[in-house]
Amino acid sequence: MQESTLWQAVLGEIELSVSRGNFVTWFKNTQLIRYKDDVAVVGVANIFVKNQLEKKFNTLVVETLGKNGIRPLKVEYKIHTGISPQIKHRDSEVLRNQPAPSAAREAARPKATIGGVTHSYRQGLNERYSFENFVVGAGNELAYAACQAIASKPGTKYNPLFLYGGVGIGKTHLIQAVGNEITAKKPGARVVYASTEQFVQEFVDSLRIKKNTSDFASFYRSADVLIVDDVQFLAGKERVQDEFFHTFNTLYQANKQIIISSDKPPKDIPTLEERLRSRFAWGMTIDMQTPDFETRCAILQSKAAGQGVSLNQAVTEALASRASSNVRELEGTLNQLLAWCEMRRVEPDMQVVAAMFESNQARPKHISARQIIERTAKHFHVSMEDILGPKRDKDIVVPRQIAMYMLRSELHLSFPKIAHELGRKDHTTAIHSIDKIEKELGYEGSIKQYVLELKERLYA
Ligand code: ADP
Ligand code: MG
Numbered sequence: 001m002q003e004s005t006l007w008q009a010v011l012g013e014i015e016l017s018v019s020r021g022n023f024v025t026w027f028k029n030t031q032l033i034r035y036k037d038d039v040a041v042v043g044v045a046n047i048f049v050k051n052q053l054e055k056k057f058n059t060l061v062v063e064t065l066g067k068n069g070i071r072p073l074k075v076e077y078k079i080h081t082g083i084s085p086q087i088k089h090r091d092s093e094v095l096r097n098q099p100a101p102s103a104a105r106e107a108a109r110p111k112a113t114i115g116g117v118t119h120s121y122r123q124g125l126n127e128r129y130s131f132e133n134f135v136v137g138a139g140n141e142l143a144y145a146a147c148q149a150i151a152s153k154p155g156t157k158y159n160p161l162f163l164y165g166g167v168g169i170g171k172t173h174l175i176q177a178v179g180n181e182i183t184a185k186k187p188g189a190r191v192v193y194a195s196t197e198q199f200v201q202e203f204v205d206s207l208r209i210k211k212n213t214s215d216f217a218s219f220y221r222s223a224d225v226l227i228v229d230d231v232q233f234l235a236g237k238e239r240v241q242d243e244f245f246h247t248f249n250t251l252y253q254a255n256k257q258i259i260i261s262s263d264k265p266p267k268d269i270p271t272l273e274e275r276l277r278s279r280f281a282w283g284m285t286i287d288m289q290t291p292d293f294e295t296r297c298a299i300l301q302s303k304a305a306g307q308g309v310s311l312n313q314a315v316t317e318a319l320a321s322r323a324s325s326n327v328r329e330l331e332g333t334l335n336q337l338l339a340w341c342e343m344r345r346v347e348p349d350m351q352v353v354a355a356m357f358e359s360n361q362a363r364p365k366h367i368s369a370r371q372i373i374e375r376t377a378k379h380f381h382v383s384m385e386d387i388l389g390p391k392r393d394k395d396i397v398v399p400r401q402i403a404m405y406m407l408r409s410e411l412h413l414s415f416p417k418i419a420h421e422l423g424r425k426d427h428t429t430a431i432h433s434i435d436k437i438e439k440e441l442g443y444e445g446s447i448k449q450y451v452l453e454l455k456e457r458l459y460a
Pocket of ligand 2: 168171
């Protein structure tokens with residue numbers, strides 16, 4: 001592995017285990033200069049960073065290198081004049097979002113470099129979402145066609161694209177698929193995906209921390225494709241709406257593609273400024289409907305196949321008719337079935353389905369955030385004090401990350417709320433943790449096993 005790729009992986013992990021402030025101050029502009037003869041040389045910008053890394057973070061660095069397959073006898077921190085913010089510091093957040101094999105492709109992605117500073121805003125694309133694994137059916141075919149048209153010629157037709165519809169019906173999936181497709185075809189394209197929560201938070205942070213929003217503005221305004229998810233969260237936020245308005249105009253005038261999703265049409269978003277409302281309707285507005293029974297069956301079969309399982313028709317139909325119209329829940333039911341089978345080492349048949357539904361009926365309808373955290377902590381034999389506290393030991397960090405993931409997957413809480421429930425101030429910690437666990441679920445590893453067991457027992 002290349003030094004720079006390796007180091008990005010190391011930074012990605014370190015970022016999860018130290019505070020944002022520590023990460024930015026001490027790690028962000030470091031580099032692995034060389035690894036030779038059991039000595040790893042890390043380049044740092046100045047003496048302060050060198051001292052701090054040596055004194056406070058050396059163990060963490062050594063351990064994290066170890067996890068990435070490098071076990072140096074010694075790590076040396078050298079002041080390296082080449083280190084400055086301009087150095088190609090690949091965005092570790094982006095890297096972490098990607099499955100490992102795409103790291104090389106990731107390297108080809110540009111970073112917005114404005115005034116010599118490389119931005120660390122997440123591009124946020126998750127390769128899990130593609131057109132190939134999106135099942136087209138009644139309810140989403142129009143949205144699918146529009147997204148495909150955009151992916152093949154961004155900025156020409158359907159600009160902006162405004163997709164709306166209820167939760168869990170595939171909005172995020174589709175708009176991310178556009179971003180992934182464009183990036184795959186044209187690695188140089190600046191595709192920026194942001195949830196509205198993230199857009200708002202970054203705007204607020206830039207005001208609060210940097211006292212000016214020019215970097216923030218130029219980053220978003222330099223996108224070739226801007227994808228903003230769940231724009232209903234702009235409601236009531238006047239200053240952010242103002243910022244968004246200017247971003248929109250800049251991009252629109254430059255024929256850059258804008259894609260927006262929302263849970264309701266522009267006219268129903270309360271306290272949305274009129275000028276934004278009208279702009280959202282300039283291009284194409286598409287209503288996504290819940291999938292019908294046939295589409296639900298097709299989705300179930302496709303998701304099961306994705307996990308290497310084939311579902312027979314009876315089982316598929318039983319699940320599709322039981323589960324509500326929301327695809328996220330449909331997936332949840334399928335995953336529950338697969339977990340059930342995996343743990344009992346049985347094949348998914350009607351008997352299993354019946355048993356599972358029966359046990360579901362015994363489930364309490366509601367489970368609180370606190371209960372989820374308590375059960376996660378208990379599952380891992382970690383105390384509540386530790387899981388909510390500041391400790392960063394791995395055997396506490398992982399359960400904490402899983403707890404965050406569970407709050408998202410079971411209760412659909414927002415990132416700031418999840419961070420708050422776990423006693424964290426910074427919502428980006430929640431974003432990273434959940435990303436990390438979601439990625440783990442793609443592999444047959446111990447984390448996946450823990451999550452399956454936990455979900456199984458959560459309502460027991
Ligand atoms: P939304 O953003 O509308 O709330 P998501 O895009 O997050 O919904 O979809 C919820 C889950 O359902 C995701 O895991 C997504 O991959 C899956 N999903 C939704 N629609 C489809 C579809 N038509 N084909 C395959 N998967 C789908
Ligand atoms: Mg969504």
